[in-house]
Every structure is written in C-alpha cells, then in structure tokens.
Amino acid sequence: MGGKFSWLKRRPRANGRLITVLSIDGGGVRGIIPGVILAYLEAQLQERDGPDSRIADYFDIIAGTSTGGLVTAMIAAPKDNRPMYAACDIKDFYFENCPEIFPFKNCDNFMSKLKSSADAVKGPKYDGDELHSTVNKLLKGITLSQTLTNVVIPAFDIKRLQPVIFSTIDAKKDPLKNARLADVCIGTSAAPTFLPAYFFEITDKNGNTRSFDLVDGGVAANNPTLVALNLIKRESLSPNELFRGINGTDQILVLSLGTGTTKNEEKYSATQAAKWGLVPWIINNGSTPIIDIFSEASSDIVDIHLSTLYQSSSCKKNYLRIQDDTLTGNESSLDNATRENLDRLVEIGEKLLQKRVSRVNLETGKFEEIEGEGTNGDALKRFANQLYEERKRRNM
Numbered sequence: 001m002g003g004k005f006s007w008l009k010r011r012p013r014a015n016g017r018l019i020t021v022l023s024i025d026g027g028g029v030r031g032i033i034p035g036v037i038l039a040y041l042e043a044q045l046q047e048r049d050g051p052d053s054r055i056a057d058y059f060d061i062i063a064g065t066s067t068g069g070l071v072t073a074m075i076a077a078p079k080d081n082r083p084m085y086a087a088c089d090i091k092d093f094y095f096e097n098c099p100e101i102f103p104f105k106n107c108d109n110f111m112s113k114l115k116s117s118a119d120a121v122k123g124p125k126y127d128g129d130e131l132h133s134t135v136n137k138l139l140k141g142i143t144l145s146q147t148l149t150n151v152v153i154p155a156f157d158i159k160r161l162q163p164v165i166f167s168t169i170d171a172k173k174d175p176l177k178n179a180r181l182a183d184v185c186i187g188t189s190a191a192p193t194f195l196p197a198y199f200f201e202i203t204d205k206n207g208n209t210r211s212f213d214l215v216d217g218g219v220a221a222n223n224p225t226l227v228a229l230n231l232i233k234r235e236s237l238s239p240n241e242l243f244r245g246i247n248g249t250d251q252i253l254v255l256s257l258g259t260g261t262t263k264n265e266e267k268y269s270a271t272q273a274a275k276w277g278l279v280p281w282i283i284n285n286g287s288t289p290i291i292d293i294f295s296e297a298s299s300d301i302v303d304i305h306l307s308t309l310y311q312s313s314s315c316k317k318n319y320l321r322i323q324d325d326t327l328t329g330n331e332s333s334l335d336n337a338t339r340e341n342l343d344r345l346v347e348i349g350e351k352l353l354q355k356r357v358s359r360v361n362l363e364t365g366k367f368e369e370i371e372g373e374g375t376n377g378d379a380l381k382r383f384a385n386q387l388y389e390e391r392k393r394r395n396m
Contacts, residue, residue, distance in 0.1 A: 018253045018390050019232055019246055022059040023225035025299055026066030026218040027259025028191070028334030029098050030327075032342060034257035035071060035090035036349025037322055040377065041255075042087035044384035049391070054083040056148045058387040060242060063152040063228040065217040067259065069188040070135070073181050076147040077139055083148055084138075091346060098337035100130045125335070128195045132186055139182040144171035147181070152228050154217035155187040158197060163220035164212060165227055169235060175204040179212075187214030193288055194335060218291075223299035225256045225306060250315040253386060256303070258323030260348060261296060262332045263366050268293075291334075300360070307360050320383060321359070322376050324352050325367050353377040 024034050038055055045053045056062065056076045064072030074085040074093065085093065103126075144151065150168040157164045166188075171178035183200040190198045192215055201211045221227050232252065235243035246252065268289055273281075281290045303321055310319035330336045331344055357379050358367035373379060 017393065018251060018386070019061075019243060020059045020387060020390060021225070021228050021232070021252060021254045022055065022062045023223065023228055023254065023256040024062075024064040024068030024071050025224075025257065025259045026068050026188075026191075026216065026222045026295065028067055028194075029094065029102065029337050029342065030259035030332075030334070030345060031067030031071055032091055032094045032345040033260050033324065033349040033352065034068065034322075035087070035094065036346055037257055037352065037376075037380070038071070038075070038087035038090065040353055041380050041384060044381055045388060048384060048388040052082075055087050056083045058391055059149055061150045061152055061228045061231065063154075063224040064188075065154055065222055065224045066189050066191065068224065068257075069153040069217060070185050072151050072153060073139060073147075073185050076149055076151050077142050077181055078146055078148050081148075095339075095342055097130075097134050098342065099339075101134065102126060102335040102337040104336075104338050124192075124196050125194050128186075128190070128198075131189065131195065135182045135185050139180070139185065142181045143178050144168050144181060144184065145178045152224060152231055153184050153188050154221040154224050154227050155184070155190075155212070155214040156217060156219040157213055158215055159211075159213035163217075164214065165231070167231060169231065169240070176202050176208060176210040178202065183212075187212060188217040190214055191216040191218065191291065191334065193282055193291060218295045218298060221298060221302070222295040223256065223258070223302040225254060226302045229254075229306075249310050249313045249318060252318065253383075253390075254306070254310075254319045255383060256306070256319070256321045258299065258321070260324045260327045260331065260345075261299070262327050263325035267332075288334075303360050311359075316359070317373075317382075320357070320379055322352060322379075323358075323367060324348055324355075353380070 042053065042055050045058060054075065062072045062076050064070070071090060074090060075083050075087060077084045144166055145168060147168050153166045155164050155166065156162070166177070166179060166184045179200070179202055183198070187198045187200070190196060198214045199212065201209050203209045217224070229252065232243050232246055236246040238244070267287070273289070276284070282288060306319055307321070310316045327348070330341045331348065333341070353376050355376055356369040357373040357376055358369050360366070361368045
C-alpha cells in the first residue's frame with residue numbers, strides 16, 4: 001500500500017485535518033538514537049499500512065539539522081520514486097560510515113591531550129574528505145526540489161552572518177535556492193572545530209549565481225522544529241494549498257527527536273570557566289565547551305517554547321518530544337565512533353522507547369516523566385495511528 005499511496009504527488013489536503021511534522025536534532029554520531037526511534041515508528045506504520053510504507057509517506061515536513069539533516073535526506077531522497085533508505089537501515093549506515101568520517105584518536109594520556117589541543121588551534125579536528133565523499137556518493141545530483149516530501153534543513157552562512165534555511169518549498173519556487181542535497185547536508189554538518197566550513201554555488205540556466213559559505217546548522221537551530229513551524233506559518237498565508245488556512249497548534253502534529261544530552265552530570269562550572277581563555281573554550285579535556293553550550297541552548301529553548309505553546313493551547317499531545325538527558329562520558333560525544341560507543345548509543349535509543357513519556361519542566365529545564373501516558377513506545381504507537389488515519393483521509 002505504501003507504493004500505491006505514495007505522497008510524492010499528494011497535495012492538496014482537502015480531506016485532511018492535520019499538518020504533520022518530523023524534526024531531528026543535530027548531534028554527530030548520536031544521530032543513531034533518533035535512527036532507532038524512527039525504525040520503531042516505521043515498523044508501527046508498516047503494521048497498519050503495509051510493508052512498503054516509509055516515514056516520508058506520512059510527514060508533510062521533515063526538518064533536520066547537521067546529522068539530523070543527513071537522516072532527513074536519507075529518508076526523503078528518491079530512489080526509483082521511493083525513499084532511498086528505510087528507517088531500519090539508518091543504524092547500519094552510521095556503523096558503516098562514522099568510523100571513517102570520525103577516525104578514533106586516543107587522547108587518554110597527557111601527551112595525546114596536548115597534541116589534540118595543539119591541533120585544535122591549527123585547524124579542524126577532521127579534514128572532512130570522508131564525509132564529503134560519503135554524502136556525494138549517497139546523494140549524487142539529487143536536488144532539494146526532488147525530495148519525496150518537503151524537507152527543511154538549516155545551516156549558517158558565515159560570510160553573511162545569518163542562518164540559511166534550505167527547503168523543498170523554496171527550491172521549487174526559486175532555481176537559485178534549489179541546491180544539491182549533498183551540498184546542503186555537508187554544509188549543515190560542518191561543525192566548527194570538528195569539520196571545515198563548506199563553500200558551494202548554485203547557478204541557474206541564465207547564468208545567475210548564488211554562493212554559500214556554510215557551517216553547521218546547529219549554530220542557529222540545533223533543534224529545527226521551530227524552523228519547520230515558521231515555514232508552515234509563512235505558507236499558510238500563501239496560495240500553497242497544503243498549508244493554507246492552518247491557524248493553530250491544534251492543527252499541527254509534531255514529532256521532535258533529540259540525539260541525547262547531559263543534564264544529570266555537571267559538565268562545566270563557572271569556577272572553571274572563569275579562568276578559561278580562548279583555547280579552553282574550544283577544547284577542554286576532549287570536550288568542546290563553546291559548541292556544547294551553543295547547541296544545548298539552541299535545542300532547549302525551542303523545546304521550552306513549543307512545550308509552553310502546546311500546553312497553553314490545550315493540545316499538548318500534538319507535540320511529542322523524545323529526548324534522553326542522562327548521557328554521560330563518551331555517550332555525549334559528537335564524534336566517538338568506536339564500535340563500543342555506537343553499540344551503546346543503539347542501546348540508549350532502544351531503552352528510550354521503554355522510558356515514560358516526558359516533558360520539559362519549564363522551571364528546571366529537565367525532562368520529567370508524565371503519569372498516565374505510558375512509554376515513548378506507547379506514544380509512538382498512538383502517533384502512528386494518527387499518521388495512518390490522516391493519510392487515509394487524504395486518499396478518500
């Protein structure tokens with residue numbers, strides 16, 4: 001049934017009641033965690049709608065930042081008019097490619113740490129060649145306008161000092177925004193200090209050119225959920241039939257997936273940071289404080305905003321945020337691609353399905369379990385039901 005009802009050409013939404021949004025945070029190798037969650041959700045959809053069903057068949061917008069942008073591309077890019085990857089294949093992709101993209105460097109002893117600090121001053125930790133090769137081989141010449149559903153991928157242009165939001169919707173309107181998906185994924189993944197900034201150009205058939213000087217989208221929106229909702233709001237005021245007339249959060253169903261974070265472990269302190277100069281802010285005992293702080297602040301403020309918005313609108317169950325805030329040690333690393341750590345991240349994703357549904361406490365910033373709503377796995381089953389019913393309504 002998945003092939004029969006492919007949403008490649010579906011629009012308008014005359015028989016639908018909801019706009020559906022999937023959002024995937026940035027987080028390097030920790031992208032395996034949302035990969036596990038998506039595999040579970042896709043399996044639930046297949047139980048209801050047939051074995052050919054894919055995530056992209058059910059979401060009007062898929063937003064992803066950095067590693068989340070790559071996952072977005074994998075599940076929304078076409079191959080023979082169907083998604084390139086099933087969600088269950090995401091985990092294998094990380095196991096096969098991350099050890100090459102982020103080759104392990106042992107920094108356990110003093111001399112290794114000293115060399116690592118010196119290298120961090122000279123240039124990015126990785127040259128990016130393997131990432132560029134992998135992404136280009138995967139996505140080839142596919143452009144934003146060709147994705148099977150609408151994608152939204154933020155990056156940050158350091159030449160203009162402003163965010164750049166790449167989207168299928170804009171790519172279809174303007175040839176100078178119709179970038180190769182590979183270029184967008186490399187740009188949104190160019191994490192400062194880890195990977196080199198990325199330059200590319202788009203040239204239209206008239207010879208007009210637009211250039212981009214990009215670093216990681218996490219600089220602006222590590223949690224891209226709000227970017228997706230802003231696009232919906234903009235399009236609701238346009239002739240776009242899919243989004244026209246969408247006025248409130250009760251009409252928007254959102255699944256937001258984090259890549260894990262550290263809240264229960266005191267990672268840095270003001271006493272320590274008060275003595276830091278330039279280098280310790282960039283690298284400190286194998287961590288990157290300035291990057292960690294920016295990405296966590298970006299993710300959390302979006303979740304706080306949306307939790308407040310959906311709770312105050314009496315439709316809190318329309319917004320499901322799945323996040324683990326108990327990571328410790330190597331688990332919280334962006335680039336620890338050892339087999340042991342990748343296995344551990346898969347385990348974290350699987351255990352996250354068994355944890356109770358949680359929402360952010362608007363005062364403490366920590367996730368708190370919600371009584372009466374079951375586990376995240378239970379919530380995803382309910383979510384799958386809503387997605388399936390919405391899809392059926394549109395095809396009646």
